[in-house]
Amino acid sequence: MALSLAEFSLVSRFLRQLPSYLLRPVTIEEARSVLQQRLARREADFLDLVRRAIYAHSQSPYRVLLEWAGCEYGDLVRLVGDRGVEGALRALLRSGVYLTVDELKGRRPVARGSRVLRVDPVALRNPWASLHVAARSGASRSAGTPVVNSLDSIRDRAVNTCLTLAARGGLLWEKGVWAVPGSLTLILRYAAFGAPPTGWFSCVDPWTPGLHPRYRWSERALRGVAALNGVPLPAQRHAAPADPRPVLRWLRDVLDRGGVPHLWAFPSAAVQACQIALGSGTDIRGARLTVTGEPVTDARLAVMRAAGVDAVPDYGSAETGGFVAYGCLAPRTSDDVHVFHDLHAIVQPGPDGPPGLPGEALCVSSLRATSPLVLLNASMGDQAVVDDEACGCPLERLGWTTHLRAIRSFEKLTAGGITLLDTDVVRVLEETLPARFGGGPLDYQLVEGEGPAGEPSLRLLVHPRLGALPEAEVAEVFLRAIAAGSGAERIAGTLWRDARIPVVVRRPPMATPGGKILHVHAAPLYANG
Ligand SMILES: [Zn+2]
Numbered sequence: 131m132a133l134s135l136a137e138f139s140l141v142s143r144f145l146r147q148l149p150s151y152l153l154r155p156v157t158i159e160e161a162r163s164v165l166q167q168r169l170a171r172r173e174a175d176f177l178d179l180v181r182r183a184i185y186a187h188s189q190s191p192y193r194v195l196l197e198w199a200g201c202e203y204g205d206l207v208r209l210v211g212d213r214g215v216e217g218a219l220r221a222l223l224r225s226g227v228y229l230t231v232d233e234l235k236g237r238r239p240v241a242r243g244s245r246v247l248r249v250d251p252v253a254l255r256n257p258w259a260s261l262h263v264a265a266r267s268g269a270s271r272s273a274g275t276p277v278v279n280s281l282d283s284i285r286d287r288a289v290n291t292c293l294t295l296a297a298r299g300g301l302l303w304e305k306g307v308w309a310v311p312g313s314l315t316l317i318l319r320y321a322a323f324g325a326p327p328t329g330w331f332s333c334v335d336p337w338t339p340g341l342h343p344r345y346r347w348s349e350r351a352l353r354g355v356a357a358l359n360g361v362p363l364p365a366q367r368h369a370a371p372a373d374p375r376p377v378l379r380w381l382r383d384v385l386d387r388g389g390v391p392h393l394w395a396f397p398s399a400a401v402q403a404c405q406i407a408l409g410s411g412t413d414i415r416g417a418r419l420t421v422t423g424e425p426v427t428d429a430r431l432a433v434m435r436a437a438g439v440d441a442v443p444d445y446g447s448a449e450t451g452g453f454v455a456y457g458c459l460a461p462r463t464s465d466d467v468h469v470f471h472d473l474h475a476i477v478q479p480g481p482d483g484p485p486g487l488p489g490e491a492l493c494v495s496s497l498r499a500t501s502p503l504v505l506l507n508a509s510m511g512d513q514a515v516v517d518d519e520a521c522g523c524p525l526e527r528l529g530w531t532t533h534l535r536a537i538r539s540f541e542k543l544t545a546g547g548i549t550l551l552d553t554d555v556v557r558v559l560e561e562t563l564p565a566r567f568g569g570g571p572l573d574y575q576l577v578e579g580e581g582p583a584g585e586p587s588l589r590l591l592v593h594p595r596l597g598a599l600p601e602a603e604v605a606e607v608f609l610r611a612i613a614a615g616s617g618a619e620r621i622a623g624t625l626w627r628d629a630r631i632p633v634v635v636r637r638p639p640m641a642t643p644g645g646k647i648l649h650v651h652a653a654p655l656y657a658n659g
Contacts, residue, residue, distance in 0.1 A: 141344075141351060144281070148355045151281045155324035158301060161292045162528075168472035168498075169529045176215050176475065176497045177207060182258055183504045189253040191240065192227065192506045198242055199225035219477045219495055219507055223484070228493055228507035230486045234449070254503045256496075259283060279315055283500040287453065288322030290470050294456040295325075295392070297524035298442065303392040303418060304328050304384045308369060308377055308399060310644045311336040312345035314352055316394055317363060326361055329380035329391070331369040333399055333645025371399035371645050372638070378407055381414045390418060397421040397430050397443075398647035401572050404437035413438075420444055422453070424646055425538065425552070426465045429560040429571035443467060445537060447510050449503050450474060450494060455534055459523040465537050466521075468530040473498055476532070477507065478516060488513050488540050513540045554612060555649050562611040567604060569596045575639035576632065576650045590632040591639055601634040608632065 156164075168175070184192045185203045196206075199222065209218040222228070232238035233249055240247040259280045295301055306329030307316045313332070320327050336346055353363045369376040377393065384391035395403070400421050407414045415438025421430075426443035434441045445467050446453030454474050455467035469476055475495045479487045487493070490513040496505045514534040520526065521533070538552040559574040573593040590608055592599060609627050626632065640651045 141348065144348075145351055145355055147281050148352070149359045151285065151318070152321060152356055152359050152361045156285065156289055156292055156322055158292060158296050158323075161289045161296075161323065164289050165293060165472055165528060172472065172475075172497060173210050173215055175499065176495070177210060179256075179496060179499055179501070179504065180206060180506070182499075183256050184506065187257050189250075189257075190504065191229070191247055191249045191253055192504070194247050195227045195240070195242070195506075196222075198245055199227050201225065201227070215475045215495075215497070216477050219475055219493070223477060223479055223493060223507050226484065228479075228484065228487070229509065231509050231511035232486075234508050234510075254505075256499075256501050256504050259500055259502050279502050280500060281318070283498075283502050284315055284318045285322045286498055286500045287473065288319045290453070290456070290473065291319050292323040292325075293528055294444075294525065297459060297528070298418070300390070300392055300418060301325070303390040306377070306380055306384075306391060306393040307331065308333065308393055308395040310334055311338075311341060311366070312348055314348055317352065321356070321361060321363070326356070326363055328364055328384070329377070329393070330364045330366045331377050331380070332366050333369070333371055333396070333641075334643065335368040335370075336366055337368075371396075371402045371641065371647070374399070374403040374406055377403055378410075378412050378414060381417045382412065385414070385416055390416060392418040392420070394420045394422070396646050397424045397426050397441075398572060398641075399645060400439075400441065401430050401433045401570070402647075404434050404439055405570065405572070407437050415439070418442075420457075422446065424648065425556060427556060427560055427571065428464045429564070431464045433570055445534065449505065449508070449510060450496075450501075454494065456525065456530075458521050458533060459525060460521045462519075462521070463535045466533055466535045467537070468523075468525040469516075469532040469534060470530060471497075471532055472529070473501075474505075476516065476534075490514060490516075491540065492516075492534070492537075511539050512537055514538070552649065558608060558611040559649055563604070563608065566607050567592075567596060567599050569593060572639055572647055575647065577635075577640060578650060578652050588626070588632040589635045591635050591637050593638050594636045595638075599634075599636075601636075604634050605632055 181203055184190045184196065187193065201222065206218065209221055213221065226242040229240065229249065233240045236249050236251045240249055259282065295303070305320045305325050305327040307313055307327050308331040309316060311332045311334055317327055317330060349366050353365065356363045367376050381391045381393065400419055417439045419434065419439055419441035421441050422444045431441060442457035443465050444453045444457060445455040453470070455469045458466040458468055474497060477493050478490055479493065481489045483489055487509060491509050492512050492514055493507040493509055494505050495507055514537040517533055518531050519533065555576060559576070560571045563574045564570060573596060575591045577589045577591055579587050590605065592604060639647045641647050
């Protein structure tokens, strides 16, 4: 595979701008004042972005939605003046100005009343942002959407990374990144405030056949240019979550040197590393983590805590140009996070919202001119509890006063033809089954696929390390716990029992190509079985 001309031009633009990016790190004082300015200019920044990237951008699908809603720019200015950014966004949402996750990704045309519009995801790109770093959407149950990022956007978000790490006392911690090949955005985000990582690991072998050469190319180019500018970056090394020895060695090395290692990782990878550290007697106590990209649950955090590791979640997606929120430092739940409302505004449809959006759906809007994609009440398929309850933690004192908790995907889990909620599945896999049969949060997994005749199949994987278990009883406990909910879950329990699903299979959980272990994994039965 060769680089296309368009990709080549992206890469060369990126390399030309990189030196000035690396040589002008953001200081903590600068980060604090940038945040205060952004919070003070929120309404003006939002209106400016909407004017330039939507009203003045003929391709923008939001322009059509606003026209359908009868909202001209002057109307929006008045609305924001009267009700603030969130109040205006709620009014727009009720008038049909929003995108569901299927509409956002172009999987389904936008239909409002009798009018229909097809969204090309490329038309959501911010025409004013200079884009040059390819990122990939981490959507867990669908093919990723190519998203392009910019150095300006990464630096904008690095301000918040700098402030959150400083709030944890971690500006001087040694940084490591354990992600997927080509995770340049994360490396650059840390480098933006003078803290380039010393450990760079990939869950997937960067030399896997079939992987786009861009991943190896861009890593080499980044390291080469950084080295020329006096910023040494580590080579990316392969560390599979099931064999995390390179990561554990890096953590140990930093601790042996008297430092504090801080690793960015997926929760399931971090859990596996902590389990292996505990099992092999590798002492990683004192290591710090930021975990993201999958639900962060009590059961998963408990494994990390048992290894003496302090983990804080962050929340976001490639569509939002990185993260939207960072973990509260006095959390009430395992996934309690503070919204970066200097970068985004979040509103919820409430009980009388539009079809296809649950009342607690998170509708995200971009505020910054550097946003790679323009979002206006765009749903990523997640829902959460949103509130402004005081926690007293340093992030609240910085001005981020809104919390998200109980964050879950509401995209349909059509396991075995029945729709289930993530929340119920997670509870049963991480709490009910381990409480009854032993094991931890990564020892049970649902795998949905198809049988030989195309019929839906559902397997419940149970890790062989749990020893011999009565399979029929495991299936029965699973069904009873799923059926204990209401509505769809009850139907599932009854239907599945009749159809003898799930089939209990003794094997370790399956990982996505990106190395994540999801609660419900989609796999063709025979290709991976
Ligand atoms: Zn807090």
